[in-house]
Amino acid sequence: MTYVITEACAGNKDTACWEACPVDAIHPGPDDADFAAHDRLHIDPTECIDCGACEPVCPVEAIYPEDDVPEESRGSTTASREVPLPRPA
Ligand code: SF4
Structure with missing residues (x-):
């Protein structure tokens, strides 16, 4: 399993989750x-270790364990997983 970020993040991009992640699994970072x-x-x-540290710090409650994503948000998280964000080399 992994945690996922839903469409509630769109336009917010608060980086509390990025700061909380112990394995740098959240991208892109503010820098x-x-x-x-x-x-x-x-x-x-492939990087998430399912620790859950990101979920409670999100101010817009955009993060869920993959199996607990609300039905109405599943399309956005599937698309996000299938098209990972590019990262700097
Ligand atoms: S569950 Fe843990 S490892 Fe996975 S993205 Fe959140 S903080 Fe990072």
């Missing part, structure tokens, strides 16, 4: 060159 180019943050499922 990345492409940060402004994306409307939301993304959790890389």
Whole structure:
């Protein structure tokens, strides 16, 4: 399993989750060159260790364990996983 970020993040991009993640699984970070180019943050499922640290710090409650994503938000998280955000080399 992984945690995922829903469309509630769009336009907010609060970085509390990025700061809380112990394994840098959330991208892009605020110092990345492409940060402004994306409307939301993304959790890389190959890097996430399911610790849950990001979920409670999100001010817009955009983060869920993948299996608990509300039905109405599932499309946005699927799209996010299938098209990972580009990251700087
Ligand atoms: S659940 Fe833990 S490892 Fe996964 S993105 Fe959130 S803070 Fe990072």
